[in-house]
Amino acid sequence: MNQVMLGLTGVAAVLVVIPLLLIFQYLLSAGAGAINLDFFTQLPAPVGETGGGMANALLGTLFLVLLAGALGIPLAVGAGVFLAEGGRSPLATAVRFTADVMNGIPSIVVGIFVWAWVVVSMGRFSMLAGGIALAVMLLPMVTRTTEEMVRLVPKELKEGGIALGLTRWRTTLGIVLPAAKSGILTGVLVALARIAGETAPLLFTAFGNPFWEWRLNEPISALPLLIYQYAISPYDEWHRLAWAAALVLIGLVLTVSLVSRFLIRNPYRQS
Amino acid sequence: MANPSTGRRPTTPPDPRTPTAASPLSPPPGRAGGAGSAESVGVSLGVGSAGGAGSGEGSPSPRPLAIQAEDFSFWYGKTQALQGISLDVPAQRVTALIGPSGCGKSTFLRSINRMNDLIPGTRHTGRILLDGESVHSTERDVVELRKRVGMVFQKSNPFPKSIYENVAYGARVNGLVSTRAEMDALVENSLRRAALWDEVKDRLPRSALGLSGGQQQRLCIARALAVSPDVILMDEPASALDPLATQKIEELIHELKDDYTILIVTHNMQQAARVSDFTAFFFMGELVEVGRTEEIFTNPRKEQTEAYITGRFG
Numbered sequence: 001m002n003q004v005m006l007g008l009t010g011v012a013a014v015l016v017v018i019p020l021l022l023i024f025q026y027l028l029s030a031g032a033g034a035i036n037l038d039f040f041t042q043l044p045a046p047v048g049e050t051g052g053g054m055a056n057a058l059l060g061t062l063f064l065v066l067l068a069g070a071l072g073i074p075l076a077v078g079a080g081v082f083l084a085e086g087g088r089s090p091l092a093t094a095v096r097f098t099a100d101v102m103n104g105i106p107s108i109v110v111g112i113f114v115w116a117w118v119v120v121s122m123g124r125f126s127m128l129a130g131g132i133a134l135a136v137m138l139l140p141m142v143t144r145t146t147e148e149m150v151r152l153v154p155k156e157l158k159e160g161g162i163a164l165g166l167t168r169w170r171t172t173l174g175i176v177l178p179a180a181k182s183g184i185l186t187g188v189l190v191a192l193a194r195i196a197g198e199t200a201p202l203l204f205t206a207f208g209n210p211f212w213e214w215r216l217n218e219p220i221s222a223l224p225l226l227i228y229q230y231a232i233s234p235y236d237e238w239h240r241l242a243w244a245a246a247l248v249l250i251g252l253v254l255t256v257s258l259v260s261r262f263l264i265r266n267p268y269r270q271s
Numbered sequence: 272m273a274n275p276s277t278g279r280r281p282t283t284p285p286d287p288r289t290p291t292a293a294s295p296l297s298p299p300p301g302r303a304g305g306a307g308s309a310e311s312v313g314v315s316l317g318v319g320s321a322g323g324a325g326s327g328e329g330s331p332s333p334r335p336l337a338i339q340a341e342d343f344s345f346w347y348g349k350t351q352a353l354q355g356i357s358l359d360v361p362a363q364r365v366t367a368l369i370g371p372s373g374c375g376k377s378t379f380l381r382s383i384n385r386m387n388d389l390i391p392g393t394r395h396t397g398r399i400l401l402d403g404e405s406v407h408s409t410e411r412d413v414v415e416l417r418k419r420v421g422m423v424f425q426k427s428n429p430f431p432k433s434i435y436e437n438v439a440y441g442a443r444v445n446g447l448v449s450t451r452a453e454m455d456a457l458v459e460n461s462l463r464r465a466a467l468w469d470e471v472k473d474r475l476p477r478s479a480l481g482l483s484g485g486q487q488q489r490l491c492i493a494r495a496l497a498v499s500p501d502v503i504l505m506d507e508p509a510s511a512l513d514p515l516a517t518q519k520i521e522e523l524i525h526e527l528k529d530d531y532t533i534l535i536v537t538h539n540m541q542q543a544a545r546v547s548d549f550t551a552f553f554f555m556g557e558l559v560e561v562g563r564t565e566e567i568f569t570n571p572r573k574e575q576t577e578a579y580i581t582g583r584f585g
Contacts, residue, residue, distance in 0.1 A: 154426075154428065156424055156426050156428040157428050157430065157431075159386060159389070159422075159424065159428070160424065160428040160429075160430065160491070160494075161430070162386065162389065162417065163384060163386060163417055163421070163422035163424075163495075164417065164418075164421075164440075164441040164494065164495070164498060165414050165415070165416075165417040165418035165441065165445055165498055166414075166441065166444055166445075167414060170444055174440065174444065175430050175431075175440075178430075178431055178432070179430070179431045
């Protein structure tokens with residue numbers, strides 16, 4: 001019976017990773033050919049011309065993710081610390097529940113929400129709106145991982161700080177958070193990787209932009225947007241570029257995941 | 272505190288345990304007075320219901336008292352953990368708190384530096400005096416209190432920082448030193464006092480988590496010493512250590528007691544007998560008996576005490 005269970009679960013484990021392997025195999029065969037230096041340095045070429053690249057979309061994704069991080073991470077880490085320290089207070093319970101619900105909100109709904117509140121009131125699509133939309137996606141993820149990581153810090157460590165005559169906020173900031181930092185950082189990286197691949201929240205917010213344009217109040221391009229746009233176009237050249245962009249995007253996400261995996265291997269250790 | 276910046280105190284005072292030595296240690300300023308000479312006269316420790324201090328044999332207390340509990344009771348929610356504890360703790364001596372698990376000795380220890388404040392739903396009656404002032408009084412700054420009353424925990428809990436930073440952190444945050452050189456001196460001094468300097472002096476920037484369990488525990492002691500406490504509370508400091516590391520901690524306690532008032536909770540009878548001058552036996556939240564350690568262990572007055580120390584229960 002043990003053998004049967006082991007066999008079944010083993011088969012399940014193999015089946016789970018098969019989609020990733022297939023995706024990779026397909027992306028490599030369909031997209032690798034279109035990746036060259038131009039891809040990373042040039043603007044998209046007009047229809048009919050060959051060549052061109054996605055430099056603006058690459059940078060756009062970087063900017064959007066950084067903006068979302070700048071807006072969302074401080075808030076989310078602060079809220080996570082509050083949840084971990086605030087324990088079972090009614091406010092903490094409410095925030096925790098809300099964060100879980102937020103985590104389940106379809107990303108397209110986030111996009112529409114930010115469109116209604118930011119884009120409509122500003123009167124234009126913009127990098128800012130895209131960044132806010134991605135930040136909203138990031139908030140519940142980072143809040144909950146921060147809470148979990150802070151909770152994992154042994155209470156003896158906190159007591160050690162308190163017993164030394166440190167105030168509670170000093171102990172949290174100087175001892176508990178550093179002890180939890182590799183876990184929090186991992187959570188942040190995973191969340192950033194997640195939002196870097198989001199398309200739906202950007203459709204009605206960042207909108208996309210075929211030119212070099214880096215202003216907060218202007219629309220901006222992003223890799224997932226370009227993939228979407230190119231994939232539904234009727235042109236073979238654009239399809240190839242969409243595959244290439246998908247390969248680059250998944251490469252980025254994979255790199256971030258590997259980095260975070262490396263970080264979590266060394267919890268607490270320094271120098 | 273004579274020299275708060277370094278925590279350095281005379282390192283080789285005459286042995287105060289020699290009966291003929293006529294009060295070699297003058298009581299430090301600020302400690303509860305009434306004391307002076309008469310080192311050789313037996314110490315009276317008040318055990319009893321209410322009114323604690325001095326209610327024992329009525330003889331004047333020959334040593335300055337660092338801590339006096341007066342009819343102190345404590346509750347976790349509805350559960351009463353301590354029942355009218357009255358206990359005098361002499362300064363610059365080691366007092367061991369013994370008793371079976373759940374008897375309240377750790378609760379009492381953690382009431383002295385108000386660590387129990389962190390637990391919601393607790394309350395107390397009665398008083399614990401440090402230098403004659405209640406630790407719970409509204410004028411008492413709890414942060415100041417914890418600086419004066421250091422604590423060493425059962426499980427060593429070094430911060431996830433470098434060895435140097437573990438010792439320096441409390442002093443820096445509390446603003447005890449201003450220059451780098453002073454801090455270096457404080458760190459070295461504290462590590463020396465904790466008998467750890469020689470083992471770590473070449474690896475101060477390395478993580479404290481790479482140290483062995485016994486080294487970590489001595490680092491925690493050094494960390495406590497660095498903020499210049501007068502009292503050190505130790506909650507089973509050696510219970511997770513091997514015999515050799517335990518021995519080192521015990522030797523360290525022996526050296527520190529000339530300068531610090533030490534309270535140690537221990538489950539190890541031999542350890543209590545080896546390191547302490549006075550022993551208090553707790554049972555079911557009550558203080559059953561307290562006295563000189565050799566008396567408690569050779570000639571206990573209460574039957575419960577004798578039963579416990581001879582291993583018949585607990």
